[in-house]
Amino acid sequence: MSPVIRFTILENIKNIVIFVSNIKNNHFIMTKEELMRKAIELSMENVANGGGPFGAVIAKDGEIIATGTNRVTASCDPTAHAEVSAIRAAATKLGTFNLSGCEIYTSCEPCPMCLGAIYWARLERMYYGNNKTDAKNIGFDDSFIYDEIALKPADRKLPSEVLLHNEAIKAFEAWADKEDKIAY
Numbered sequence: 001m002s003p004v005i006r007f008t009i010l011e012n013i014k015n016i017v018i019f020v021s022n023i024k025n026n027h028f029i030m031t032k033e034e035l036m037r038k039a040i041e042l043s044m045e046n047v048a049n050g051g052g053p054f055g056a057v058i059a060k061d062g063e064i065i066a067t068g069t070n071r072v073t074a075s076c077d078p079t080a081h082a083e084v085s086a087i088r089a090a091a092t093k094l095g096t097f098n099l100s101g102c103e104i105y106t107s108c109e110p111c112p113m114c115l116g117a118i119y120w121a122r123l124e125r126m127y128y129g130n131n132k133t134d135a136k137n138i139g140f141d142d143s144f145i146y147d148e149i150a151l152k153p154a155d156r157k158l159p160s161e162v163l164l165h166n167e168a169i170k171a172f173e174a175w176a177d178k179e180d181k182i183a184y
């Protein structure tokens with residue numbers, strides 16, 4: 001066998017091995033572009049279905065775990081943003097509050113609430129399509145929340161005051177003393 005033919009056969013075998021290893025549980029592993037396209041597709045569909053123009057996908061090892069769309073007005077739920085919805089669905093599906101090892105693909109850069117949820121969920125990585133300015137340009141301006149976070153509570157637009165600290169701290173003391181707690 002000539003070296004060229006041998007090389008070609010070995011290359012073909014290598015490609016078949018790569019092809020087979022890309023199939024898991026009879027599903028093709030999706031690329032990050034394909035996963036983002038799914039999030040974008042969800043955002044488009046959601047506009048037609050009475051929701052906001054936002055979609056999110058949570059994936060693990062290139063497979064979709066769960067998806068979410070913005071259902072704030074449709075569900076009368078101000079927290080029903082696409083990312084929070086996807087996180088809730090993924091956590092329920094996997095039966096865990098810790099989504100480390102998963103990635104989020106969101107059609108738009110997340111608002112502070114969703115960014116916080118992404119950190120709390122311990123998501124490994126985030127991809128986003130549209131950015132904050134794109135969102136602001138169509139009436140979804142969350143920059144004021146980012147600005148507020150940087151301020152001291154007393155300087156924020158939201159009036160707030162400390163109340164019954166001595167009583168509230170008791171739950172923290174109980175937590176600190178609890179031996180069988182699940183830390184998160």
Ligand SMILES: [Zn+2]
Pocket residue numbers: 081082083110111112113114115
């Ligand atoms: Zn959000």
